[in-house]
Amino acid sequence: EELEKGNFEHYMLKEIFEQPRIVKDCMRGRIDLKVGQISLEGLKNHTKQLKAAKRILIVGCGTSWHAGLIGEYLIEEYARVPVEVEYASEFRYRNPVIGEDDIVIAISQSGETADTIAAINLAKLNGATILSVCNVVGSSIPRLSDGVVYTHAGPEIGVASTKAFTAQVTVLTLMALFMAQNRGTITSSQLIELQTELSTITSKMQTVLDVNKAVKEIAKRISAFGNCLFLGRGIGFPVALEGALKLKEISYIHAEGYPAAEMKHGPIALIDANMPVIFIATKGPSYDKVISNIQEVKARKGNVIAIATEGDKILKEIADEVIEIPAVNECFLPLLAVIPLQLLSYYAAVMRGCNVDQPRNLAKSVTVE
Ligand code: G6P
Numbered sequence: 001e002e003l004e005k006g007n008f009e010h011y012m013l014k015e016i017f018e019q020p021r022i023v024k025d026c027m028r029g030r031i032d033l034k035v036g037q038i039s040l041e042g043l044k045n046h047t048k049q050l051k052a053a054k055r056i057l058i059v060g061c062g063t064s065w066h067a068g069l070i071g072e073y074l075i076e077e078y079a080r081v082p083v084e085v086e087y088a089s090e091f092r093y094r095n096p097v098i099g100e101d102d103i104v105i106a107i108s109q110s111g112e113t114a115d116t117i118a119a120i121n122l123a124k125l126n127g128a129t130i131l132s133v134c135n136v137v138g139s140s141i142p143r144l145s146d147g148v149v150y151t152h153a154g155p156e157i158g159v160a161s162t163k164a165f166t167a168q169v170t171v172l173t174l175m176a177l178f179m180a181q182n183r184g185t186i187t188s189s190q191l192i193e194l195q196t197e198l199s200t201i202t203s204k205m206q207t208v209l210d211v212n213k214a215v216k217e218i219a220k221r222i223s224a225f226g227n228c229l230f231l232g233r234g235i236g237f238p239v240a241l242e243g244a245l246k247l248k249e250i251s252y253i254h255a256e257g258y259p260a261a262e263m264k265h266g267p268i269a270l271i272d273a274n275m276p277v278i279f280i281a282t283k284g285p286s287y288d289k290v291i292s293n294i295q296e297v298k299a300r301k302g303n304v305i306a307i308a309t310e311g312d313k314i315l316k317e318i319a320d321e322v323i324e325i326p327a328v329n330e331c332f333l334p335l336l337a338v339i340p341l342q343l344l345s346y347y348a349a350v351m352r353g354c355n356v357d358q359p360r361n362l363a364k365s366v367t368v369e
Pocket residue numbers: 061062063064107108109110111112113116159160161362363364365366
């Protein structure tokens with residue numbers, strides 16, 4: 001077991017550091033810069049349905065549900081199909097309107113989550129096409145699906161998902177571009193441009209991992225607090241949700257993820273000198289709005305930690321701490337921005353003496369209700 005962990009103290013840390021390689025593996029053979037095409041073997045028999053789809057439903061639980069929210073953003077942006085994302089556990093117990101023209105994308109690392117399986121069965125009964133994004137080859141969810149795109153992240157041992165999440169996001173990005181290419185909602189030059197940028201993402205992920213040391217210091221400060229707020233907008237919002245989930249799962253610090261603009265509708269009441277607030281504040285369409293949210297937090301003596309684009313001078317002035325990540329197309333932001341959040345949670349949990357790889361009360365895969 002020690003051997004498998006290599007030089008890492010925990011599986012979770014090893015898995016965080018594996019991410020650039022895994023994302024690369026995940027794209028291998030699926031991106032072809034010469035031809036400028038995305039090929040996804042698991043979807044090749046469903047191009048007709050994907051072309052005709054009027055609506056896509058995404059179901060999943062936990063971290064997989066967060067990946068689904070990112071998928072929604074990407075599919076709507078590039079393929080221009082309306083997407084709804086649901087907790088599998090909620091979907092299965094209402095009376096959802098779903099039919100033969102619908103495509104359901106089930107996302108699951110393990111492929112064995114009971115609620116996701118039940119949601120798939122319900123969608124199948126109603127005639128929908130089931131596609132899945134899964135990590136474990138041959139598990140129940142791929143077997144129940146009409147088509148599957150595997151994440152190829154290898155076994156994930158840490159209970160809190162890290163590398164499986166970035167692999168899911170990579171696959172969903174490829175799926176969104178694949179759908180866009182089939183539906184003709186993207187030009188071939190746009191497609192080549194995006195694929196070219198995507199193929200450089202792993203070296204940027206490596207750069208983010210190199211900020212490790214600075215993150216450790218910030219984690220030390222966070223570990224002393226009982227609460228933490230994560231805020232982001234647009235595609236940064238699901239990243240904030242995932243950051244909050246990681247922190248509560250392994251360090252037991254109460255954490256909430258919120259869309260930054262919703263802060264004024266509730267969470268702002270919680271802000272004082274004892275509330276660290278982590279902002280996804282990278283350069284992008286909502287940058288200026290996020291800056292004003294940060295100013296509102298500072299005016300209430302909150303502690304601001306900003307995930308910022310390299311070289312951002314404004315944030316250096318107004319935030320208490322800044323974690324820099326390389327500039328990236330907004331659509332690929334989650335693959336970079338989630339890494340410092342995973343590291344923050346990891347180090348905060350270690351400093352609090354928590355069992356990082358096997359947090360209390362949690363299971364790697366929830367196979368019963
Ligand atoms: C459990 C795990 C989470 C995971 C969720 C969904 O709660 O602890 O890390 O995100 O199940 O699991 P799945 O295997 O379906 O992705």
